[in-house]
Amino acid sequence: MTRTYDVIKNKKGEGDEPLRLSEIENLKSEERGSYETPEARASQEEQEIDNAERLYTSCQNYMREVREKVKTNQPIELETAFNLIRQITESSSMAERVYQLTNTFYHGKDYYISNPVNTMVYTIKMGLHMGYTREKLTELALAAFLHDVGMFMIPENIIGKADSLTESELALIRRHSELGKNLLFKFKDEFPWLVRAVHEHQERESGQGYPRGIKGDDITEYAKIIGICDSYEAMTHNRPHRKAIMQFASVRELIETKNLLFPAKILRTFLEVFSLYPIGSYVKLNNNAIGLVIATNKDQPLKPIIKILFDGHGKKVTDEKIIDLKQNTVLNILDGVSEEELPS
Helix, strand or coil: CCCHHHHHCCCCCCCCCECCHHHHHHHHHHHHHCCCCHHHHHHHHHHHHHHHHHHHHHHHHHHHHHHHHHHCCCCCCCHHHHHHHHHHHCCHHHHHHHHHHCCCCCCCCCHHHHHHHHHHHHHHHHHHHCCCEHHHHHHHHHHHHCCCHHHHHCCHHHHCCCCCCCHHHHHHHCCHHHHHHHHCHHHCCCCHHHHHHHHHCCCCCCCCCCCCCCCHHHCCHHHHHHHHHHHHHHHHCCECCECCCCHHHHHHHHHCCCCCCCCHHHHHHHHHHHCCCCCCCEEEECCCCEEEEEECCCCCCCCCEEEEEECCCCCECCCCCEEECCCCCCCCEEEEECHHHCCC
């Protein structure tokens, strides 16, 4: 069996320890800070944004190539996927920049291309938070990248249907994890974890999932992480037969499943990484003011940092007003607010 370590390693010893990307970035920042001008830092930031956009686009293009190969019965190659994942995970800033693109960059134009890309990026964030080694992080990300590859074998008139799906159509879609396993079966000796995670990503903790209805420890952890990230991605982005719901509502919906769909460890990690009130979401406070979440408090995920946009009377706030709800004992969040609900 080929180890992922042997595929991705660049130097002796790499991959043996949990990633400490933030520490590397902090050292680089301290080293640069003594001589970099503000203009140089701004130029570097622009370059990083451009690189992230090119990388995200390359991920989409890879998935389009995979789709074409599946539809024309050509073999799928993994080298490109390994290389893209390496580029995303090579620094904490790049991983974060690519993550920011999942909600803003071409995410609604081709759902079955953007979904696996976004799901892969979400699993990277969770794997980093869980202290995964570089080898495990790469395995998880690759399985997430290809988790829905079986969808490409289902007719376009079904997966692209705007109306509600019939029972027979739903049954066909539920075959996609089996179809994905079959498509990747040639990798079972080299990368057995890949085939297993793709096969099990729709299984759920209490046995309500498919295709086999297995539960608990019988489901690989990779599949559980992919499952919750895929569910979140599907909720927060438009699909052909279902409109997206707000990030706040989608996270709350996942939390309310308790341990029925996902184990407590995975749910807790998910909430710590993505928060009930994700960055970029709008919220209404108990004084009726509306604000934008600009940062989260990991130790208190229900009390993020808010930039006030409208006061309690719906009047736009012109002066910058930032409130850290963790430090405020009077204000709290009443509900999430969609962009359409913002005062005109």
